[in-house]
Amino acid sequence: MSDIVLIGGGVIGLSIAYELATHGASVRVLDQSQLGQESSWAGAGMITPANPNRAPSPEFRLRGESFVRWPDWAARLTDETGIDTGFARCGGIEIAAETSAHATKLQSEGVRAERLSSHELRQLEPHFNPEVCEAVHLPDYCQVRNPRLLKALLAACAARGVKLSPGMPVIGFEQQAGRVTAVRTPTEIISAGQFVVCSGAWSQTVLAQAGCQISVEPVHGQIVLLNMLPLPTRRIIEVGSRYIVPRADGHLLVGSTEEWVGFNKRNTAEAVAELIRFGCELIPSLKSARLERCWSGLRPGSPNGLPYLGRTSHTDNLFVAAGHFRAGLMLSPITAVLLRQLLLGEKLACDMDDFAPGQVV
Ligand SMILES: Cc1cc2nc3c(=O)[nH]c(=O)nc-3n(C[C@H](O)[C@H](O)[C@H](O)COP(=O)(O)OP(=O)(O)OC[C@H]3O[C@@H](n4cnc5c(N)ncnc54)[C@H](O)[C@@H]3O)c2cc1C
Known part of the structure; x- marks a missing residue:
């Protein structure tokens, strides 16, 4: 026993x-x-x-x-x-509406966060869509596989x-x-x-x-896996509930949806198309990335x-x-x-x- x-x-x-x-x-x-x-x-x-x-x-x-x-x-x-x-400190970029207030809030919580101007963002992330004009840089963002x-x-x-x-x-x-x-x-x-x-x-x-x-309750989340080398970014990019997570080997995860559809793990054409559109709008060079696969999971939502x-x-x-x-x-x-x-x-x-x-x- x-x-x-x-x-x-x-x-x-x-x-x-x-x-x-x-x-x-x-x-x-x-x-x-x-x-x-x-x-x-x-x-x-x-x-x-x-x-x-x-x-x-x-x-x-x-x-x-x-x-x-x-x-x-x-x-x-x-x-x-x-x-x-695959645990690594890759850094991250958050694109939010009020970047200045967001960076200040993170700093007050003791998190390293730096507001980036359009020019600074372009220097750090040259492949970003030029219409993205400000963001917050979080150098301590980490990832695991x-x-x-x-x-x-x-x-x-x-x-x-x-x-x-x-x-x-x-x-x-x-x-x-x-x-x-x-x-x-x-x-x-x-x-x-x-x-x-x-x-x-x-x-x-x-x-x-x-x-x-x-x-x-289950909250369905779908992910699309792309592949592109050299990687157009090495940082995690977050825009609200959407994100791109690059892996060192050329994989890029584009996620994710939040769907209250019970215990259903089906990938849907609409969500996959929307995630690909999100990724390609943010980093236009992803349009030529290889589409590898998609999958989904059921988050335990509280x-x-x-x-x-x-x-x-x-x-x-x-x-x-x-x-x-x-x-x-x-x-x-x-x-x-x-x-x-x-x-x-x-x-x-x-x-x-x-x-x-x-x-x-
Ligand atoms: C698309 C997506 C992206 C995500 N991204 C992130 C992220 O970037 N960072 C992060 O921190 N989290 C992320 N999450 C959330 C994270 O994956 C979950 O919070 C976490 O996996 C929950 O772990 P768990 O062990 O509770 O659940 P699960 O991994 O679902 O494990 C529960 C296990 O319980 C078993 N089980 C169920 N019922 C029974 C039973 N009656 N008897 C015996 N076994 C049973 C199941 O078979 C299952 O193996 C993401 C989730 C999704 C879906």
């Missing part, structure tokens, strides 16, 4: 499993399908800069605590597995003795006197001391089986975009780490650390009250 069972093997479940295993816990990860193949695989891997020391709110503190952990987290995974996660990160997490978990069980959907909970004693799958009843629901967009359904209510992190209110030993919406990759190191501290009864790196999961139903 494992000490801890995690329900869901995306970036959140695998990061928590790895962190727990490095601190001596025996851990099993159950996934209804393949491990690390859902939203975590589909994401763009943007790691937005944030500073925990100047954070204006618990949300920013959480982001900051995660951001500062990323370099060590990625290095540890590479050291332990030999797999390069999702499939490689997941491969490294899986290898690190396996090497640390985590029992990985794909094809094991959790379909119910056994409970006694305010404790979960086991989870049911179609083939096994699995007992453990503690349980964590980290089932991404499916977390609401999974938790409902234990009589606990949170609000997490009402305020913030994750639920903590113990459920009605059981001693059922925990939640879900609803990371657009920032699950970004927040994975701190989520892993906080859940490890909570489950092993250690002092918390930061206050989690604002992320407490919901009510009994």
Whole structure:
């Protein structure tokens, strides 16, 4: 019997499993399908800069605590597995309406941000559409390559003795006197001391089986993959919810949509055309890029975009780490650390009250 069972093997479940295993816990990860193949695989891997020391709110503190952990987290995974996660400080450009106010706000949060004039932008990004006349430069913007990160997490978990069980959907909970004693799958009843629901967009359904209510729904995001060498930009470019993420090998991810269409992962002609149009308008030379493929994923959307992190209110030993919406990759190191501290009864790196999961139903 494992000490801890995690329900869901995306970036959140695998990061928590790895962190727990490095601190001596025996851990099993159950996934209804393949491990690390859902939203975590589909994401763009943007790691937005944030500073925990100047954070204006618990949300920013959480982001900051995660951001500062990323370099060590990625290095540890590479050291332990030999797999390069593609973590890199590539820098970023944000194109926003009020660039001056935006840069000032970021600076007040302790994030390095510099407003660029039209001339400065042209010098930094000569391939941009000349109609883009101002932007904010964020030199600390980072990225990671999702499939490689997941491969490294899986290898690190396996090497640390985590029992990985794909094809094991959790379909119910056994409970006694305010404790979960086991989870049911179609083939096994699995007992453990503690349980964590980290089932991404499916977390609401999974938790409902234990009589606990949170609000997490799938938010469909589509991505188009282009290829062009030499790269027309080496920085992440963000315009509202749209972005271009260049990879060193010539790939450029153009994303992404936000669609409330249930558990539907179809790429649509309209969205793909719109993303390509967005990319080519911003960087006209992309018109000759090779179109490689498109894909999509289901983000675990929560009402305020913030994750639920903590113990459920009605059981001693059922925990939640879900609803990371657009920032699950970004927040994975701190989520892993906080859940490890909570489950092993250690002092918390930061206050989690604002992320407490919901009510009994
Ligand atoms: C297009 C797109 C772009 C994105 N870009 C970024 C980005 O740049 N930066 C960033 O930080 N985030 C980004 N995200 C968001 C990020 O991908 C998610 O927040 C993150 O992957 C959530 O991880 P997760 O482990 O909670 O969910 P998932 O990766 O979806 O994993 C959940 C797992 O639970 C399993 N599961 C479900 N139900 C059950 C059950 N009953 N029993 C057992 N297992 C179950 C599923 O099979 C799945 O493997 C993006 C997402 C998308 C779709």
